[in-house]
Amino acid sequence: MRLIPSLLAAGLLVTAAACAEPAADRPTVAVITAYLANAATKEVVEDFQAAGEKRGWKVTVTDTAGDFNALNSKMVNAANEKVSAIVLGMGDPQQMGLGLRAAGDASVPVVAIDAAAADGIAANVTSDNDDLGRQSAEALVEAVGGQGRIAMLTHDPHPGVRARAAAAKAVFEKAGIQVVASKHVAVPGPVEAARKVTDDLLTAYTGGNALNGIWAGWDEPALGATQSIEQAGRPDVAVVGVDGQDFALAEIDKGGPFRATVKQDWPGVADKAAAVVDDLLNGKAAAEKQYTLPGTLVTQKK
Secondary structure: OOOOHHHHHHHHHHHHHHHHHHHOOOEEEEEOOOOOHHHHHHHHHHHHHHHHHHHHOOEEEEOOOOHHHHHHHHHHHHHHHOEEEEEEEEOHHOHHHHHHHHHHHOOOOOEOOOOOOOOOOOOEEEEEEHHHHOOOOHHHHOOOOOOOOOEEEEOOOOOOHHHHHHHHHHHHHOOOOOEEEEOOOOOOOHHHHHHHHHHHHHHOOHHHHOOOOOOOOHHHHHHHHHHHHHOOOOOOOOEEEEEEOOOHHHHHHOOOEEEEEEEHHHHHHHHHHHHHHHHOOOOOOOOOOEEEEEOEEEOOOO
């Protein structure tokens, strides 16, 4: 029996449409962040994207380059588009109220990565930031010989960095280390910003009041501080960071001012966040409001 060409073509179209249906029905997960320029954020977002795509999701990524008004707007847009879920890539939920309300009104679940537990967020998946702060601070205390003056480079809009800084400061106070300055580092551009801040600190604290160390809340300002210290010819000033990015590990291996970092388990964080989203998409609530993963201290070889 011969098929009429038009009927054959129609049959092929029906078959193609049937094959396309599952792709059309696959969940859409919108990742929205203000910090994609940050190396750690980029890493964990890429890890999450890979984990989501393995599950058959369509994962979109939007960056607002530090603009939280734009971030709220993007969240509202995602909620209005009825995406399957929204994932926040770092940031303070207090700055996302408009977006979280829109997601709640649209019944779109929100999961955060390295942010904070808050109303409107089903779960936050992050590192144990208190422990990251303690480990990094203890490494700096050892690097400066248990005494002296240090400065802290922070970024208060990030809840994780804020928690690390508080835990680190408690370690310094207990050890009798004097914190002479705490400086905000802008994002985007934290390497350059930290380099300029450190230039000013090295000029302000000299002689008997000279700095002995710098604690940075993440690796990029630690790199900027290291560059400033090297330019100033002050290798005696020790630097520690947090994240464990490749560039930080390379600096530590060089044996210069960058003495230590605490490596975060970004693949583990991304996998856990994807598992939580998967549960939510299947009607299962998150077992916890906040999941924390440990970090690993990396220091110079002795």
